[in-house]
Amino acid sequence: MSPEFATALAVFLPLFGAVGIALLDRHPNPRETVTLVTATALFLVVCSVAPAVYRGDEPAVHFLELVPHLSLALRVEPLGLLFALIASGLWIVTSVYSIGYMRGNNESHQTRFYVCFAVALSATMGVAFAANMLTLFIFYEVLTLSTYPLVAHKGTDEAKRGGRVYLGLLLSTSIGFLLLAMIWTWFSAGTLDFVNGGILRDTLDPSLLPLMLALYLFGIGKAALMPFHRWLPAAMVAPTPVSALLHAVAVVKAGVFSVAKVTIYIFGIDFLRDAEATTFMMWIAAFTLIAASLVAMTKDNLKARLAYSTVSQLAYITLGAMLVNTTALIGAGMHIATHAFGKITLFFCAGAIYLATHKTEISDMNGLGRAMPFTYGAMLIGALSIIGLPPLGGVWSKWYLAIGSLEAGQWAMLSVLFISSLLNIAYLLPIPIRGFFGQSSDRGETNAVREAPLPAVIALTFSALGCLVLFFFPGPLYRLMALVFAGQ
């Protein structure tokens, strides 16, 4: 299988899977088999592209020309590969988890759920491999649209309201700002291709640069910069597997991934640094970072707290991009990976707790850790990884981000990072601590609690292990990120 074919296949494979799932509407077991097979196959396909990329190749596929000089095309570069690997790999884990969750919870419309999930994955692959901004934009919108039915899945008034906020914010920012920025870029540069060193250097008046940057960064609503972050907490009405894979990994990472892509390949980091255009957006990111952490502390609902934590963690990545130096961007890229593992673990745990006890508020979860040791163990690992303590993967990304801010001479940002890490401890650690040491008000009930269904436990154990692995073997990750800048 040539890398080019594999690249194209990665986008289409989940779609084929979706068709298969739809056809097997009334047969749950074969249907879930299709999901698992597709997920595994997708991961293998993405892996098969990896060697070529590590060698420095960039497999490219050209589909068709939409408007003259503007094509639908794919091109795999290291950053995209990183994102695709994480998303497709975690899809397998999440599929296992969802089977346990959806059945354990007797959810309705399961076929629609799996179909939309597969379509969302296809879109994620498209975002990851897009060769130009237009292709990225198209898949970005497909991702929004295909996840909407997942968010509004329950069909209750609350779910519909959440769905409306979700879709409204994501589509309005992307159409209102991002599309405008894109067309402006095309108008100035005559292209939207992702090119090393950027395409705007000689074509855009530097005084307009901050405006353009703001349009892009706010336009990529999935990166959840304040004040356009409201969709993320709203999306928490979705079933937990959705929150786990999509709203901790695929969707939000598609956002920050796009931010990184735009920074590196549209603007070019040298151009941004020379023009000193990023200061404003950097402070917005810093503000989001701190503010979201503070809000997270006030949330008693577990998923809401995790959602705000995600908002804050995404701001790390945007901040890294806005520091515009290689080290910070490597840190940002690695944070995409490490946070993905950490946060998906936490969401898996939240779902497992809900499955086992139907509890959603942190204050009700005292003492559950003793009844659900696997779940709470995994949760502790996930939390520590996100806080950035060894021996967990989260250390590395924070390390590079910190170095990056020093390199940029941004002492203020360094302190923001530290303060935020302290805040992380303050809002994440109490959850496992209450679980293990808290006294439940209703002891009899707590004793009756068992672990969640086996598939769910397997999944969360696996992702927690992932956090550990990333600490001991960050090499491939780092090499991949370093490759991004090798050419520059």
Place this chain on the structure above:
Amino acid sequence: MISAQLPALQVVLPLLAGPVCLLLHHPRLSWALATAVSWLAFFISLALLDQVLSSGTIVYALGGWAAPWGIEYRVDEINAFVLLIVSGISAITLAFARNSIEYEIRAERIHILYTGWMLCLTGLLGITITGDVFNVFVFLEIASLSSYLLISLSRDPRSLTAAFRYLVLGTIGATFILIGIALLYVMTGTLNMFDLSQRIAGVSDSRTVKTAFIFLSVGIALKAAVFPLHLWLPNAYAYAPSAVSALFAGTATKVAVYLLFRFFFTVFDPQFSFDVMQLDRLLLPLALVGVFVASVTAIFQTDVKRMLGYSSVAQIGYMVIGMSLVSVLGVTAGILHLFNHALMKAALFVVLGCVVFRIGSARLEDMAGIGRAMPWTAGAFVIGGLSLVGVPLTVGFISKWYLILAALEHGWWWLAALVLISSLLALVYIWRVIEVIYFQPPSDPSREIAEAPATLLIPTWLLIVANVYFGIDTSLTVGVAERAARLLMGDAS
């Protein structure tokens, strides 16, 4: 020999079919004839476009009398394109019409509907193809009278008042056009468009020509439902039979917008229209206000057909915005949107036809929960709606793309932003419907709703596929629109 006569056949075939439909006096036979003739007209228009693209403007003297003494047909890139739109939409919606009309109209009136349909098609094609201003008026009246008839054929009594209101406003508009033609004739002594364009130059600073310009603009704008002269449109679309709404949405206002292009850019030259008369100063703000007011009004409609009517008013605003940018890019965007909007609105109205066919109403609350019972219909609505919003891979996106490029070319990024924001309003009114279709439980769960029959679904999906296809492969649409724009702007390069 035939190929030389295509311009005449383009109009005469439907014209002949009209009376024959009446004579047939049979619902199915009339339908079959109308459909056959429509497809024939579509192929003729394809052939015409091909001829124009390969060998330039076609001039056809009716009666063998050369213009300006006789009436001539003059087919260039612009009207060849519009002919294609009109005949194409008619052909597809007719394929859809048979079942839908049989359901919505009393049997003894069906053949009259198809007679009217053919006459309307005759009128629209005639307006588009002709190179003579008075001939425009005559065919405009054919199209208008048959539209009043078609609208009023619906069973809903409100269609009568809608048709009457349209009749009064339409006649005022036509009379304004008539006055404009008189004033032009006084100053130039000719009725031929090409001849006019040459002779107006000599008298363009006279007050008479300026007045003529104003009267023609107002008259045609009334027909095109340009804001704020759109008041007749929403009810007319809402209460007409579904297939007829689809036909009108795809063709009638498009032809009027084409006429605006024709008058502003060919008969009067763009310099006169925009530099001397400063038309853009008036048109652009009006169009913008129109886009927003109509979109917001659409949001508050409870009848989805009416909602789409208001949406049409907004979309016409985009075309006018493109026009008033007075650049090759802007005009390209305008013409492109003419085509694209015809596709998306026809598609959406046809979808509503499917809905009405099964649930007997297009009111929002009655459509609750039909997403499950009618997955194909609902899916078509979603795609058509997204196209209206301007999501990539649909035609709507391509229109917006060019419109915004044109705005940026002027350095008017505020306009670009406003256009984008307005498409969010479209998102709101479309999403209201989608949410009700999919996520609201049916108001009457005991009622069994079946999916629309294949005879309705196939034409519907043809239109939907066209929406996607022309959103991906834009070589035809953009290519022709760009050539047309260059021609209109007098930019030969």
Place this chain on the structure above:
Amino acid sequence: MEIFGLYNYWIVVVLMMIGLYVVVASGNLIKKIVGLNIFQTSVFILYISIGKLRGGTAPILLEEPAAYSNPLPHVLILTAIVVGVATTALGLALAVRIYGAYGTIEEEEIEEQEN
């Protein structure tokens, strides 16, 4: 400026405007149609005025050369008259049907019923 050469047109304009006034102001559907007719008829007069040639005769060719008035506006207006009566017929038919459906042909009363 030959102001006096234009008085004919001005009278026509006044007539037209009376017609237009009736259309806009009247709430009665049939009266509206009557107004439309006056409006249109006045436009016809405008056209025919354009065609008139001082000292001309009707454009029916005679053996000996003569000055003829312009026949083209006549042709156009023949067409326009037909168009006008066609519109009138259809408009009135609609009005009759509206009366059948609503029991009135006053615009305001119809609107009240529709809402």
Place this chain on the structure above:
Amino acid sequence: MTATAIAVARIDQLFAAVMLFGIYSLLSAALFVVMDAVDVAFTEAAVGAGIAIILMLGALALTTREQRPVPRRRHWVALAVVVATGSGLIYGTLDMPSYGDPGAPAHLHVIPRYLNQSMAEIGIPNVVTSVLASYRGYDTLGEIVVIFTAAVGVIGRLGVAPEITALVKSGGMQHHLILRITAKLMLPLIMVFALYVQFHGDFGPGGGFQAGVIFASAFILYGLVFGLEDATKVAPPPVVHVIAAAGVLLFALVGVAGLFLGGNYLDYGVLADEPTKGQHLGIMLVELGVGMTVAASMISLFFAYASYKPEE
């Protein structure tokens, strides 16, 4: 005239308004004669003062005769619209060539050919007919399509009831002996006159349209006097519809015949061996088509109004 028009605007009695409009229409017909437009005058008299009035009265009979007075607000709105439009128009006339000016562009361009060449090219003295039927024959085709559309429209909206339940009582005015006899005397005369107008259009004022209207009015007279039932016996509505459609088809097919004989659409020159003969033939056929459609459409309009019965 102005007085009549203003009276129409002020009066609330619809019946009177319609009658006044009839007078207005006749006055303008007279004006047309003064301005050398005899053909137009002929038509305006027949249509404006004839058919249109009959239609309006028919509509009044089927609805109501009183109008509610115009509310004040509307009055001002209308006045504003009118003043704006009117002053615009007056402004526009300021640069117009003065009335009857032989130097006006309208008399210098295009027209000379009609006046000087039409005898040679078409061979009939009435230039109006030449232009109407040949040079701009296509407009005329459009025109009869319009009237046909209207007829279809009225039939479609009002419908012709199978058993005629007439507003005009089926007995008509049969008991008026004088009326009946006058009518019987008049009818043949009117019909002959109609035929004369139909075929004399080449030489004097007249032609298919006027003839059609006259023919139709003769028929309407018959219907009014002898009752609708008798009238429909003479001319059953389906037949009338067929004639209306056939007229349009005739006209359009004459054009198609031109196509087959190697000319352009509506080129009559190729219909016979000599161009002028062809033109003659073509114009005669086309005028016949016009006459048929107009007469039949007018009659079916009359039927539709006369037989209308509100549903349920």
